[in-house]
Amino acid sequence: xxxxxxxxxxxxxxxxxxxxxxxxxxxxxxxxxxxxxxxxxxxxxxxxxxxxxxxxxxxxxxxxxxxxxxxxxxxxxxxxxxxxxxxxxxxxxxxxxxxxxxxxxxxxx
Amino acid sequence: xxxxxxxxxxxxxxxxxxxxxxxxxxxxxxxxxxxxxxxxxxxxxxxxxxxxxxxxxxxxxxxxxxxxxxxxxxxxxxxxxxxxxxxxxxxxxxxxxxxxxxxxxxxxx
DNA sequence: TACTTTAGCAACCATAAAGTTGCATATTAA
DNA sequence: TTAATATGCAACTTTATGGTTGCTAAAGTA
Numbered sequence: 001x002x003x004x005x006x007x008x009x010x011x012x013x014x015x016x017x018x019x020x021x022x023x024x025x026x027x028x029x030x031x032x033x034x035x036x037x038x039x040x041x042x043x044x045x046x047x048x049x050x051x052x053x054x055x056x057x058x059x060x061x062x063x064x065x066x067x068x069x070x071x072x073x074x075x076x077x078x079x080x081x082x083x084x085x086x087x088x089x090x091x092x093x094x095x096x097x098x099x100x101x102x103x104x105x106x107x108x109x
Numbered sequence: 110x111x112x113x114x115x116x117x118x119x120x121x122x123x124x125x126x127x128x129x130x131x132x133x134x135x136x137x138x139x140x141x142x143x144x145x146x147x148x149x150x151x152x153x154x155x156x157x158x159x160x161x162x163x164x165x166x167x168x169x170x171x172x173x174x175x176x177x178x179x180x181x182x183x184x185x186x187x188x189x190x191x192x193x194x195x196x197x198x199x200x201x202x203x204x205x206x207x208x209x210x211x212x213x214x215x216x217x218x
Numbered sequence: 219t220a221c222t223t224t225a226g227c228a229a230c231c232a233t234a235a236a237g238t239t240g241c242a243t244a245t246t247a248a
Numbered sequence: 249t250t251a252a253t254a255t256g257c258a259a260c261t262t263t264a265t266g267g268t269t270g271c272t273a274a275a276g277t278a
Contacts, residue, residue: 066276176253
């Protein structure tokens with residue numbers, strides 16, 4: 001369907017999803033779908049969809065206990081985004097001389 | 110309309126846009142819209158739209174010369190994404206102990 | 219057993235997004 | 249001045265996306 005990087009970037013491109021993810025990261029314990037829903041002005045089903053997207057991206061892990069599903073954040077996949085950006089870091093501060101730097105640092109690699 | 114982080118993440122969440130951006134970053138000189146279009150199996154208008162999105166995110170700078178518009182990549186805005194991720198780095202390798210680390214590093218801030 | 223809570227699933231809606239075609243316009247070349 | 253090139257703009261199509269409502273089922277509780 002779509003590559004991992006795209007899945008990850010899209011998951012995080014939605015502001016609501018970033019909020020949910022953040023809430024889970026700083027939560028003192030795993031939160032159920034309903035608990036998360038209560039923190040947002042949105043239906044439970046809406047939250048469920050976002051959780052699914054985050055889960056697909058590997059940013060959330062679900063743990064079913066009885067009738068509840070507890071969500072845990074997993075920040076690890078963000079490493080992949082960070083890694084993608086690494087290449088462009090060399091161009092951050094010399095946007096006008098992209099070529100030179102690129103050639104100098106990669107031609108003999 | 111939407112916050113900067115969202116604009117940025119969305120710009121970069123599209124694989125075609127990442128390709129265009131990459132092509133511009135490693136290009137030896139600014140490329141015109143037509144020149145970029147020739148590198149992609151897409152109409153010129155399609156590319157124009159992507160360029161517009163990248164421009165809105167600040168990742169591309171346009172420079173009109175005569176009837177042509179030359180595009181330059183600007184990687185600087187990626188810093189903002191990187192900055193966003195910084196907070197979550199502390200959770201990369203201890204996804205199960207999010208709370209503890211968070212409390213230890215931010216409670217007295 | 220009856221009631222309540224947690225959640226999934228499906229259908230639906232509105233809007234955004236990716237990409238297209240067609241046409242008008244400005245600039246450059248012949 | 250005529251032709252060719254580079255582009256923008258607008259309209260349109262298709263498919264995703266964010267969100268909703270309504271219903272069903274499973275798991276606890278009284």
